[in-house]
Amino acid sequence: MKKMHIVMSVLMAGSLIMAGCSTQSKLEGGGAQPAPGKDAGAAGGKVTIGLSLSTLNNPFFVTLRDGAMKAAKESGDNLVVVDAQNDTSKQISGIEDLIQKKVNVIMINPTDSDAIVTAVQEANKANIPVITIDRAANGGQVVSHIASDNVKGGQMAGDYILKTIGGKGNIVELQGIAGTSAARDRGKGFHSAVDGKDGVKVSASQPADFDRAKGLSVMENILQGNKDIQAVFxxxxxxxxxxxxxxxxxxxxxxxxxxxxxxxxxxxxNDGKMAATVAQKPAAIGETAVKTADKVAKGEKVEASIPVDLELITKK
Structure with a gap:
């Protein structure tokens, strides 16, 4: 009996030691890992930010990218840029690649505000925070949206046109890509300024998809069917x-x-060929987006909507 008691004591002591080792292992790293995008950089590691742009075949988005790269260099962050080339399926695929790379934050400039929702939701499932830039997403969880007030900008353009044409005449509207928040909001602001004004008529309103070549062809067709036009927005x-x-x-x-x-x-x-343009400051949008993404990655709170100032540019 005495010998058996000694054996049992040894076995119990061994069990306690093993239990202690197991508990220590969990405390040292066997528990749940932090979700991607959370507390990144807390231990001095670099933050990796994904940037999905609708297209780099547009000077505006090239400038936005350059502003983002400048801010990333200053903050020591890694910036991974993917170009959707105005193709929604290509953009979704690019965002899926960023998710696979386990970036800390994904910044998205949607090609289509509705179609991009599935990609936003995929990032949500992977616990990667999403920030939208210039154009909003119509679904999914977005921690911050960074853009100019496109409604206000459209209204500024409409008000200036009314002043330029003396409050009387026919106006043509060239719309951006259908489904984008930028096209919707700029159009909304423009129409709030010009609709219902006596002597003013929007004689044509057609999409040209934010593209110069399409702007040329659409305007050519409009001019063939309507000779009496005073302004174009x-x-x-x-x-x-x-x-x-x-x-x-x-x-x-x-x-x-x-x-x-x-x-x-x-x-x-400045050459007197165009009447005006609304300055949206893309470099500032890119810089603000990266600075915001860096804060999000490090667990800091940010505003749900961050506006960037607008300015009407006329001949100096």
Whole structure:
């Protein structure tokens, strides 16, 4: 009995030692890992930020990317940029790649505010915070949206056009990509300024998909069917510059107002070829987005909506 008691004591002591080792193992790293995007950089590690852009075939988004790269360099963050080339399926695939790379935060400039929802939700499932830039997503969980007030910008453009044409005349509207919040909001602001005004009519409102070549062809077709036009409002400068080409070829004198204040558009304004453009400051949007993403990755609280100032650019 005495010998058995000794054996039992040894076995119990061994069990306690094993239990202690097991508990220590869990405390040292056997527990749940922090979700991607949370507390990144807390131990001095680099933050990796994914940036999905609708297209880099547009000077506005090239400038936005450059602003983001500048901010990432200053903060020591890694920035991974993917170009959707205005293809929604390509953008979703690119975001899936960023999720697989386990980036800390994903910043998205949607090609389509509705179609991008599934990609946002996939990032949500992977516990990767999402920030939208310039254009919003119509679903999924987004921690912050960084953009200009596109409604206000559209209204600024409409007010300036009314002033330019003396509150009387026919106006053409060139719309951006259908389904994008930027096109919807800029159009909303523009119509709030011009609709219902006596002597003013929006004689044509057609999409040209934020593209210069399409802006040219759409404006050519409009000019063939309507000779009496006093002004054009384009939802971005690329379309405005395309419309300007068509107007110059027609020999008509029509005021053109764009949106974005790209270098080409500002030059056209200063040369007296375009009437105005609404400056959206893409570099500032890119910089603000990265700074916000860095805060999110490190567990800091950020505002749900962060506006970037607008400015109407007219001839100096």
């Amino acid at each position: 384009a939802h971005n400068d690329e379309m405005a510059l395309g419309a300007l080409q068509a107007i110059q070829a027609s020999g008509k004198n029509i005021a053109v107002v764009g949106f974005d204040a790209t270098d080409d558009a500002v030059k056209a304004v």
